Amino acid sequence: DTEVTQTPKHLVMGMTNKKSLKCEQHMGHRAMYWYKQKAKKPPELMFVYSYEKLSINESVPSRFSPECPNSSLLNLHLHALQPEDSALYLCASSQTTQGSQPQHFGDGTRLSIL
Amino acid sequence: GQNIDQPTEMTATEGAIVQINCTYQTSGFNGLFWYQQHAGEAPTFLSYNVLDGLEEKGRFSSFLSRSKGYSYLLLKELQMKDSASYLCAVRDNYGGATNKLIFGTGTLLAVQP
Numbered sequence: 001d002t003e004v005t006q007t008p009k010h011l012v013m014g015m016t017n018k019k020s021l022k023c024e025q026h027m028g029h030r031a032m033y034w035y036k037q038k039a040k041k042p043p044e045l046m047f048v049y050s051y052e053k054l055s056i057n058e059s060v061p062s063r064f065s066p067e068c069p070n071s072s073l074l075n076l077h078l079h080a081l082q083p084e085d086s087a088l089y090l091c092a093s094s095q096t097t098q099g100s101q102p103q104h105f106g107d108g109t110r111l112s113i114l
Numbered sequence: 115g116q117n118i119d120q121p122t123e124m125t126a127t128e129g130a131i132v133q134i135n136c137t138y139q140t141s142g143f144n145g146l147f148w149y150q151q152h153a154g155e156a157p158t159f160l161s162y163n164v165l166d167g168l169e170e171k172g173r174f175s176s177f178l179s180r181s182k183g184y185s186y187l188l189l190k191e192l193q194m195k196d197s198a199s200y201l202c203a204v205r206d207n208y209g210g211a212t213n214k215l216i217f218g219t220g221t222l223l224a225v226q227p
Contacts, residue, residue, distance in 0.1 A: 004156075033215075040220075040222075041219075041220075042201055042203075042217035042218060042219055042220050043157065043201075043217050044217075045214055045215065045216075048214060056214055090156065090157075097213050097214075098213060100145060100162050100164060102147055102159035102162060103147075103159070103215060104159065105149075105156040105157045105158070106156055107155060107156045108156060
C-alpha cells in the first residue's frame with residue numbers, strides 16, 4: 001500500500017467519453033505530479049502543481065486537463081482521448097518541489113482507450 | 115539536452131552483488147534519486163544523492179560523481195524479490211523555479227536462483 005491513493009485502478013473508455021482520474025494524499029505535501037508511463041518505459045512527467053498552482057505543463061495535449069482543488073487532491077480530467085493515450089497514469093507527491101524530499105508515487109490508474 | 119542512460123537489462127544470481135550504472139547529462143542538477151518498480155506497481159524510493167560519495171542503506175548503496183555525471187546503485191545479498199526495474203532519476207532545475215524529475219530508461223534486473 002502507498003500513501004498516495006489513486007482511483008480508479010483501471011479505466012476503460014471510448015474516445016468520446018469524459019472521465020476523471022483522482023489522486024489523494026494526506027502527508028501534508030504541497031507538490032503533486034502527474035506522470036504517464038507506457039509499458040517497459042520510464043514515467044514521463046505531464047504536470048506539476050506547487051501549492052495548488054500549476055507550475056509545469058510539459059506540453060501536454062489539451063484533452064488532458066489537470067485540476068488541484070485543494071492541497072490533498074489532484075484530478076486529471078480526460079476528454080476525447082486517442083488510443084495512443086492508453087498507459088499507466090501515476091500520481092506522485094513530495095513535500096515541496098525543492099530539496100531532497102523524494103516523490104511518493106501512487107499505484108496508478110491503468111487506462112485503456114477503445 | 116537531457117540524457118540519462120542505464121543498461122536495459124541485467125541478470126544476477128541470488129546472494130550475489132550487482133551494480134547498476136547510470137550516466138547523465140542534464141542542463142541542471144539538483145540531486146539524483148533511485149527508485150525500484152515491480153511490474154504493475156508504483157515506483158518506490160530507494161536512495162538520494164546530491165553530494166559526491168556513497169550513501170548506504172541496508173543492502174542498498176548509491177554512489178554519485180557529479181564531475182563525471184555518473185551514479186551507481188549497488189545491491190548486496192540479492193534476493194528473488196529484488197527482481198524489478200530500477201530507475202535512475204535526476205532532479206533538474208527547471209528555469210530556476212521548480213525542480214522536475216527526469217527519469218532514465220530503467221534497468222530490468224532479473225535475479226536467478
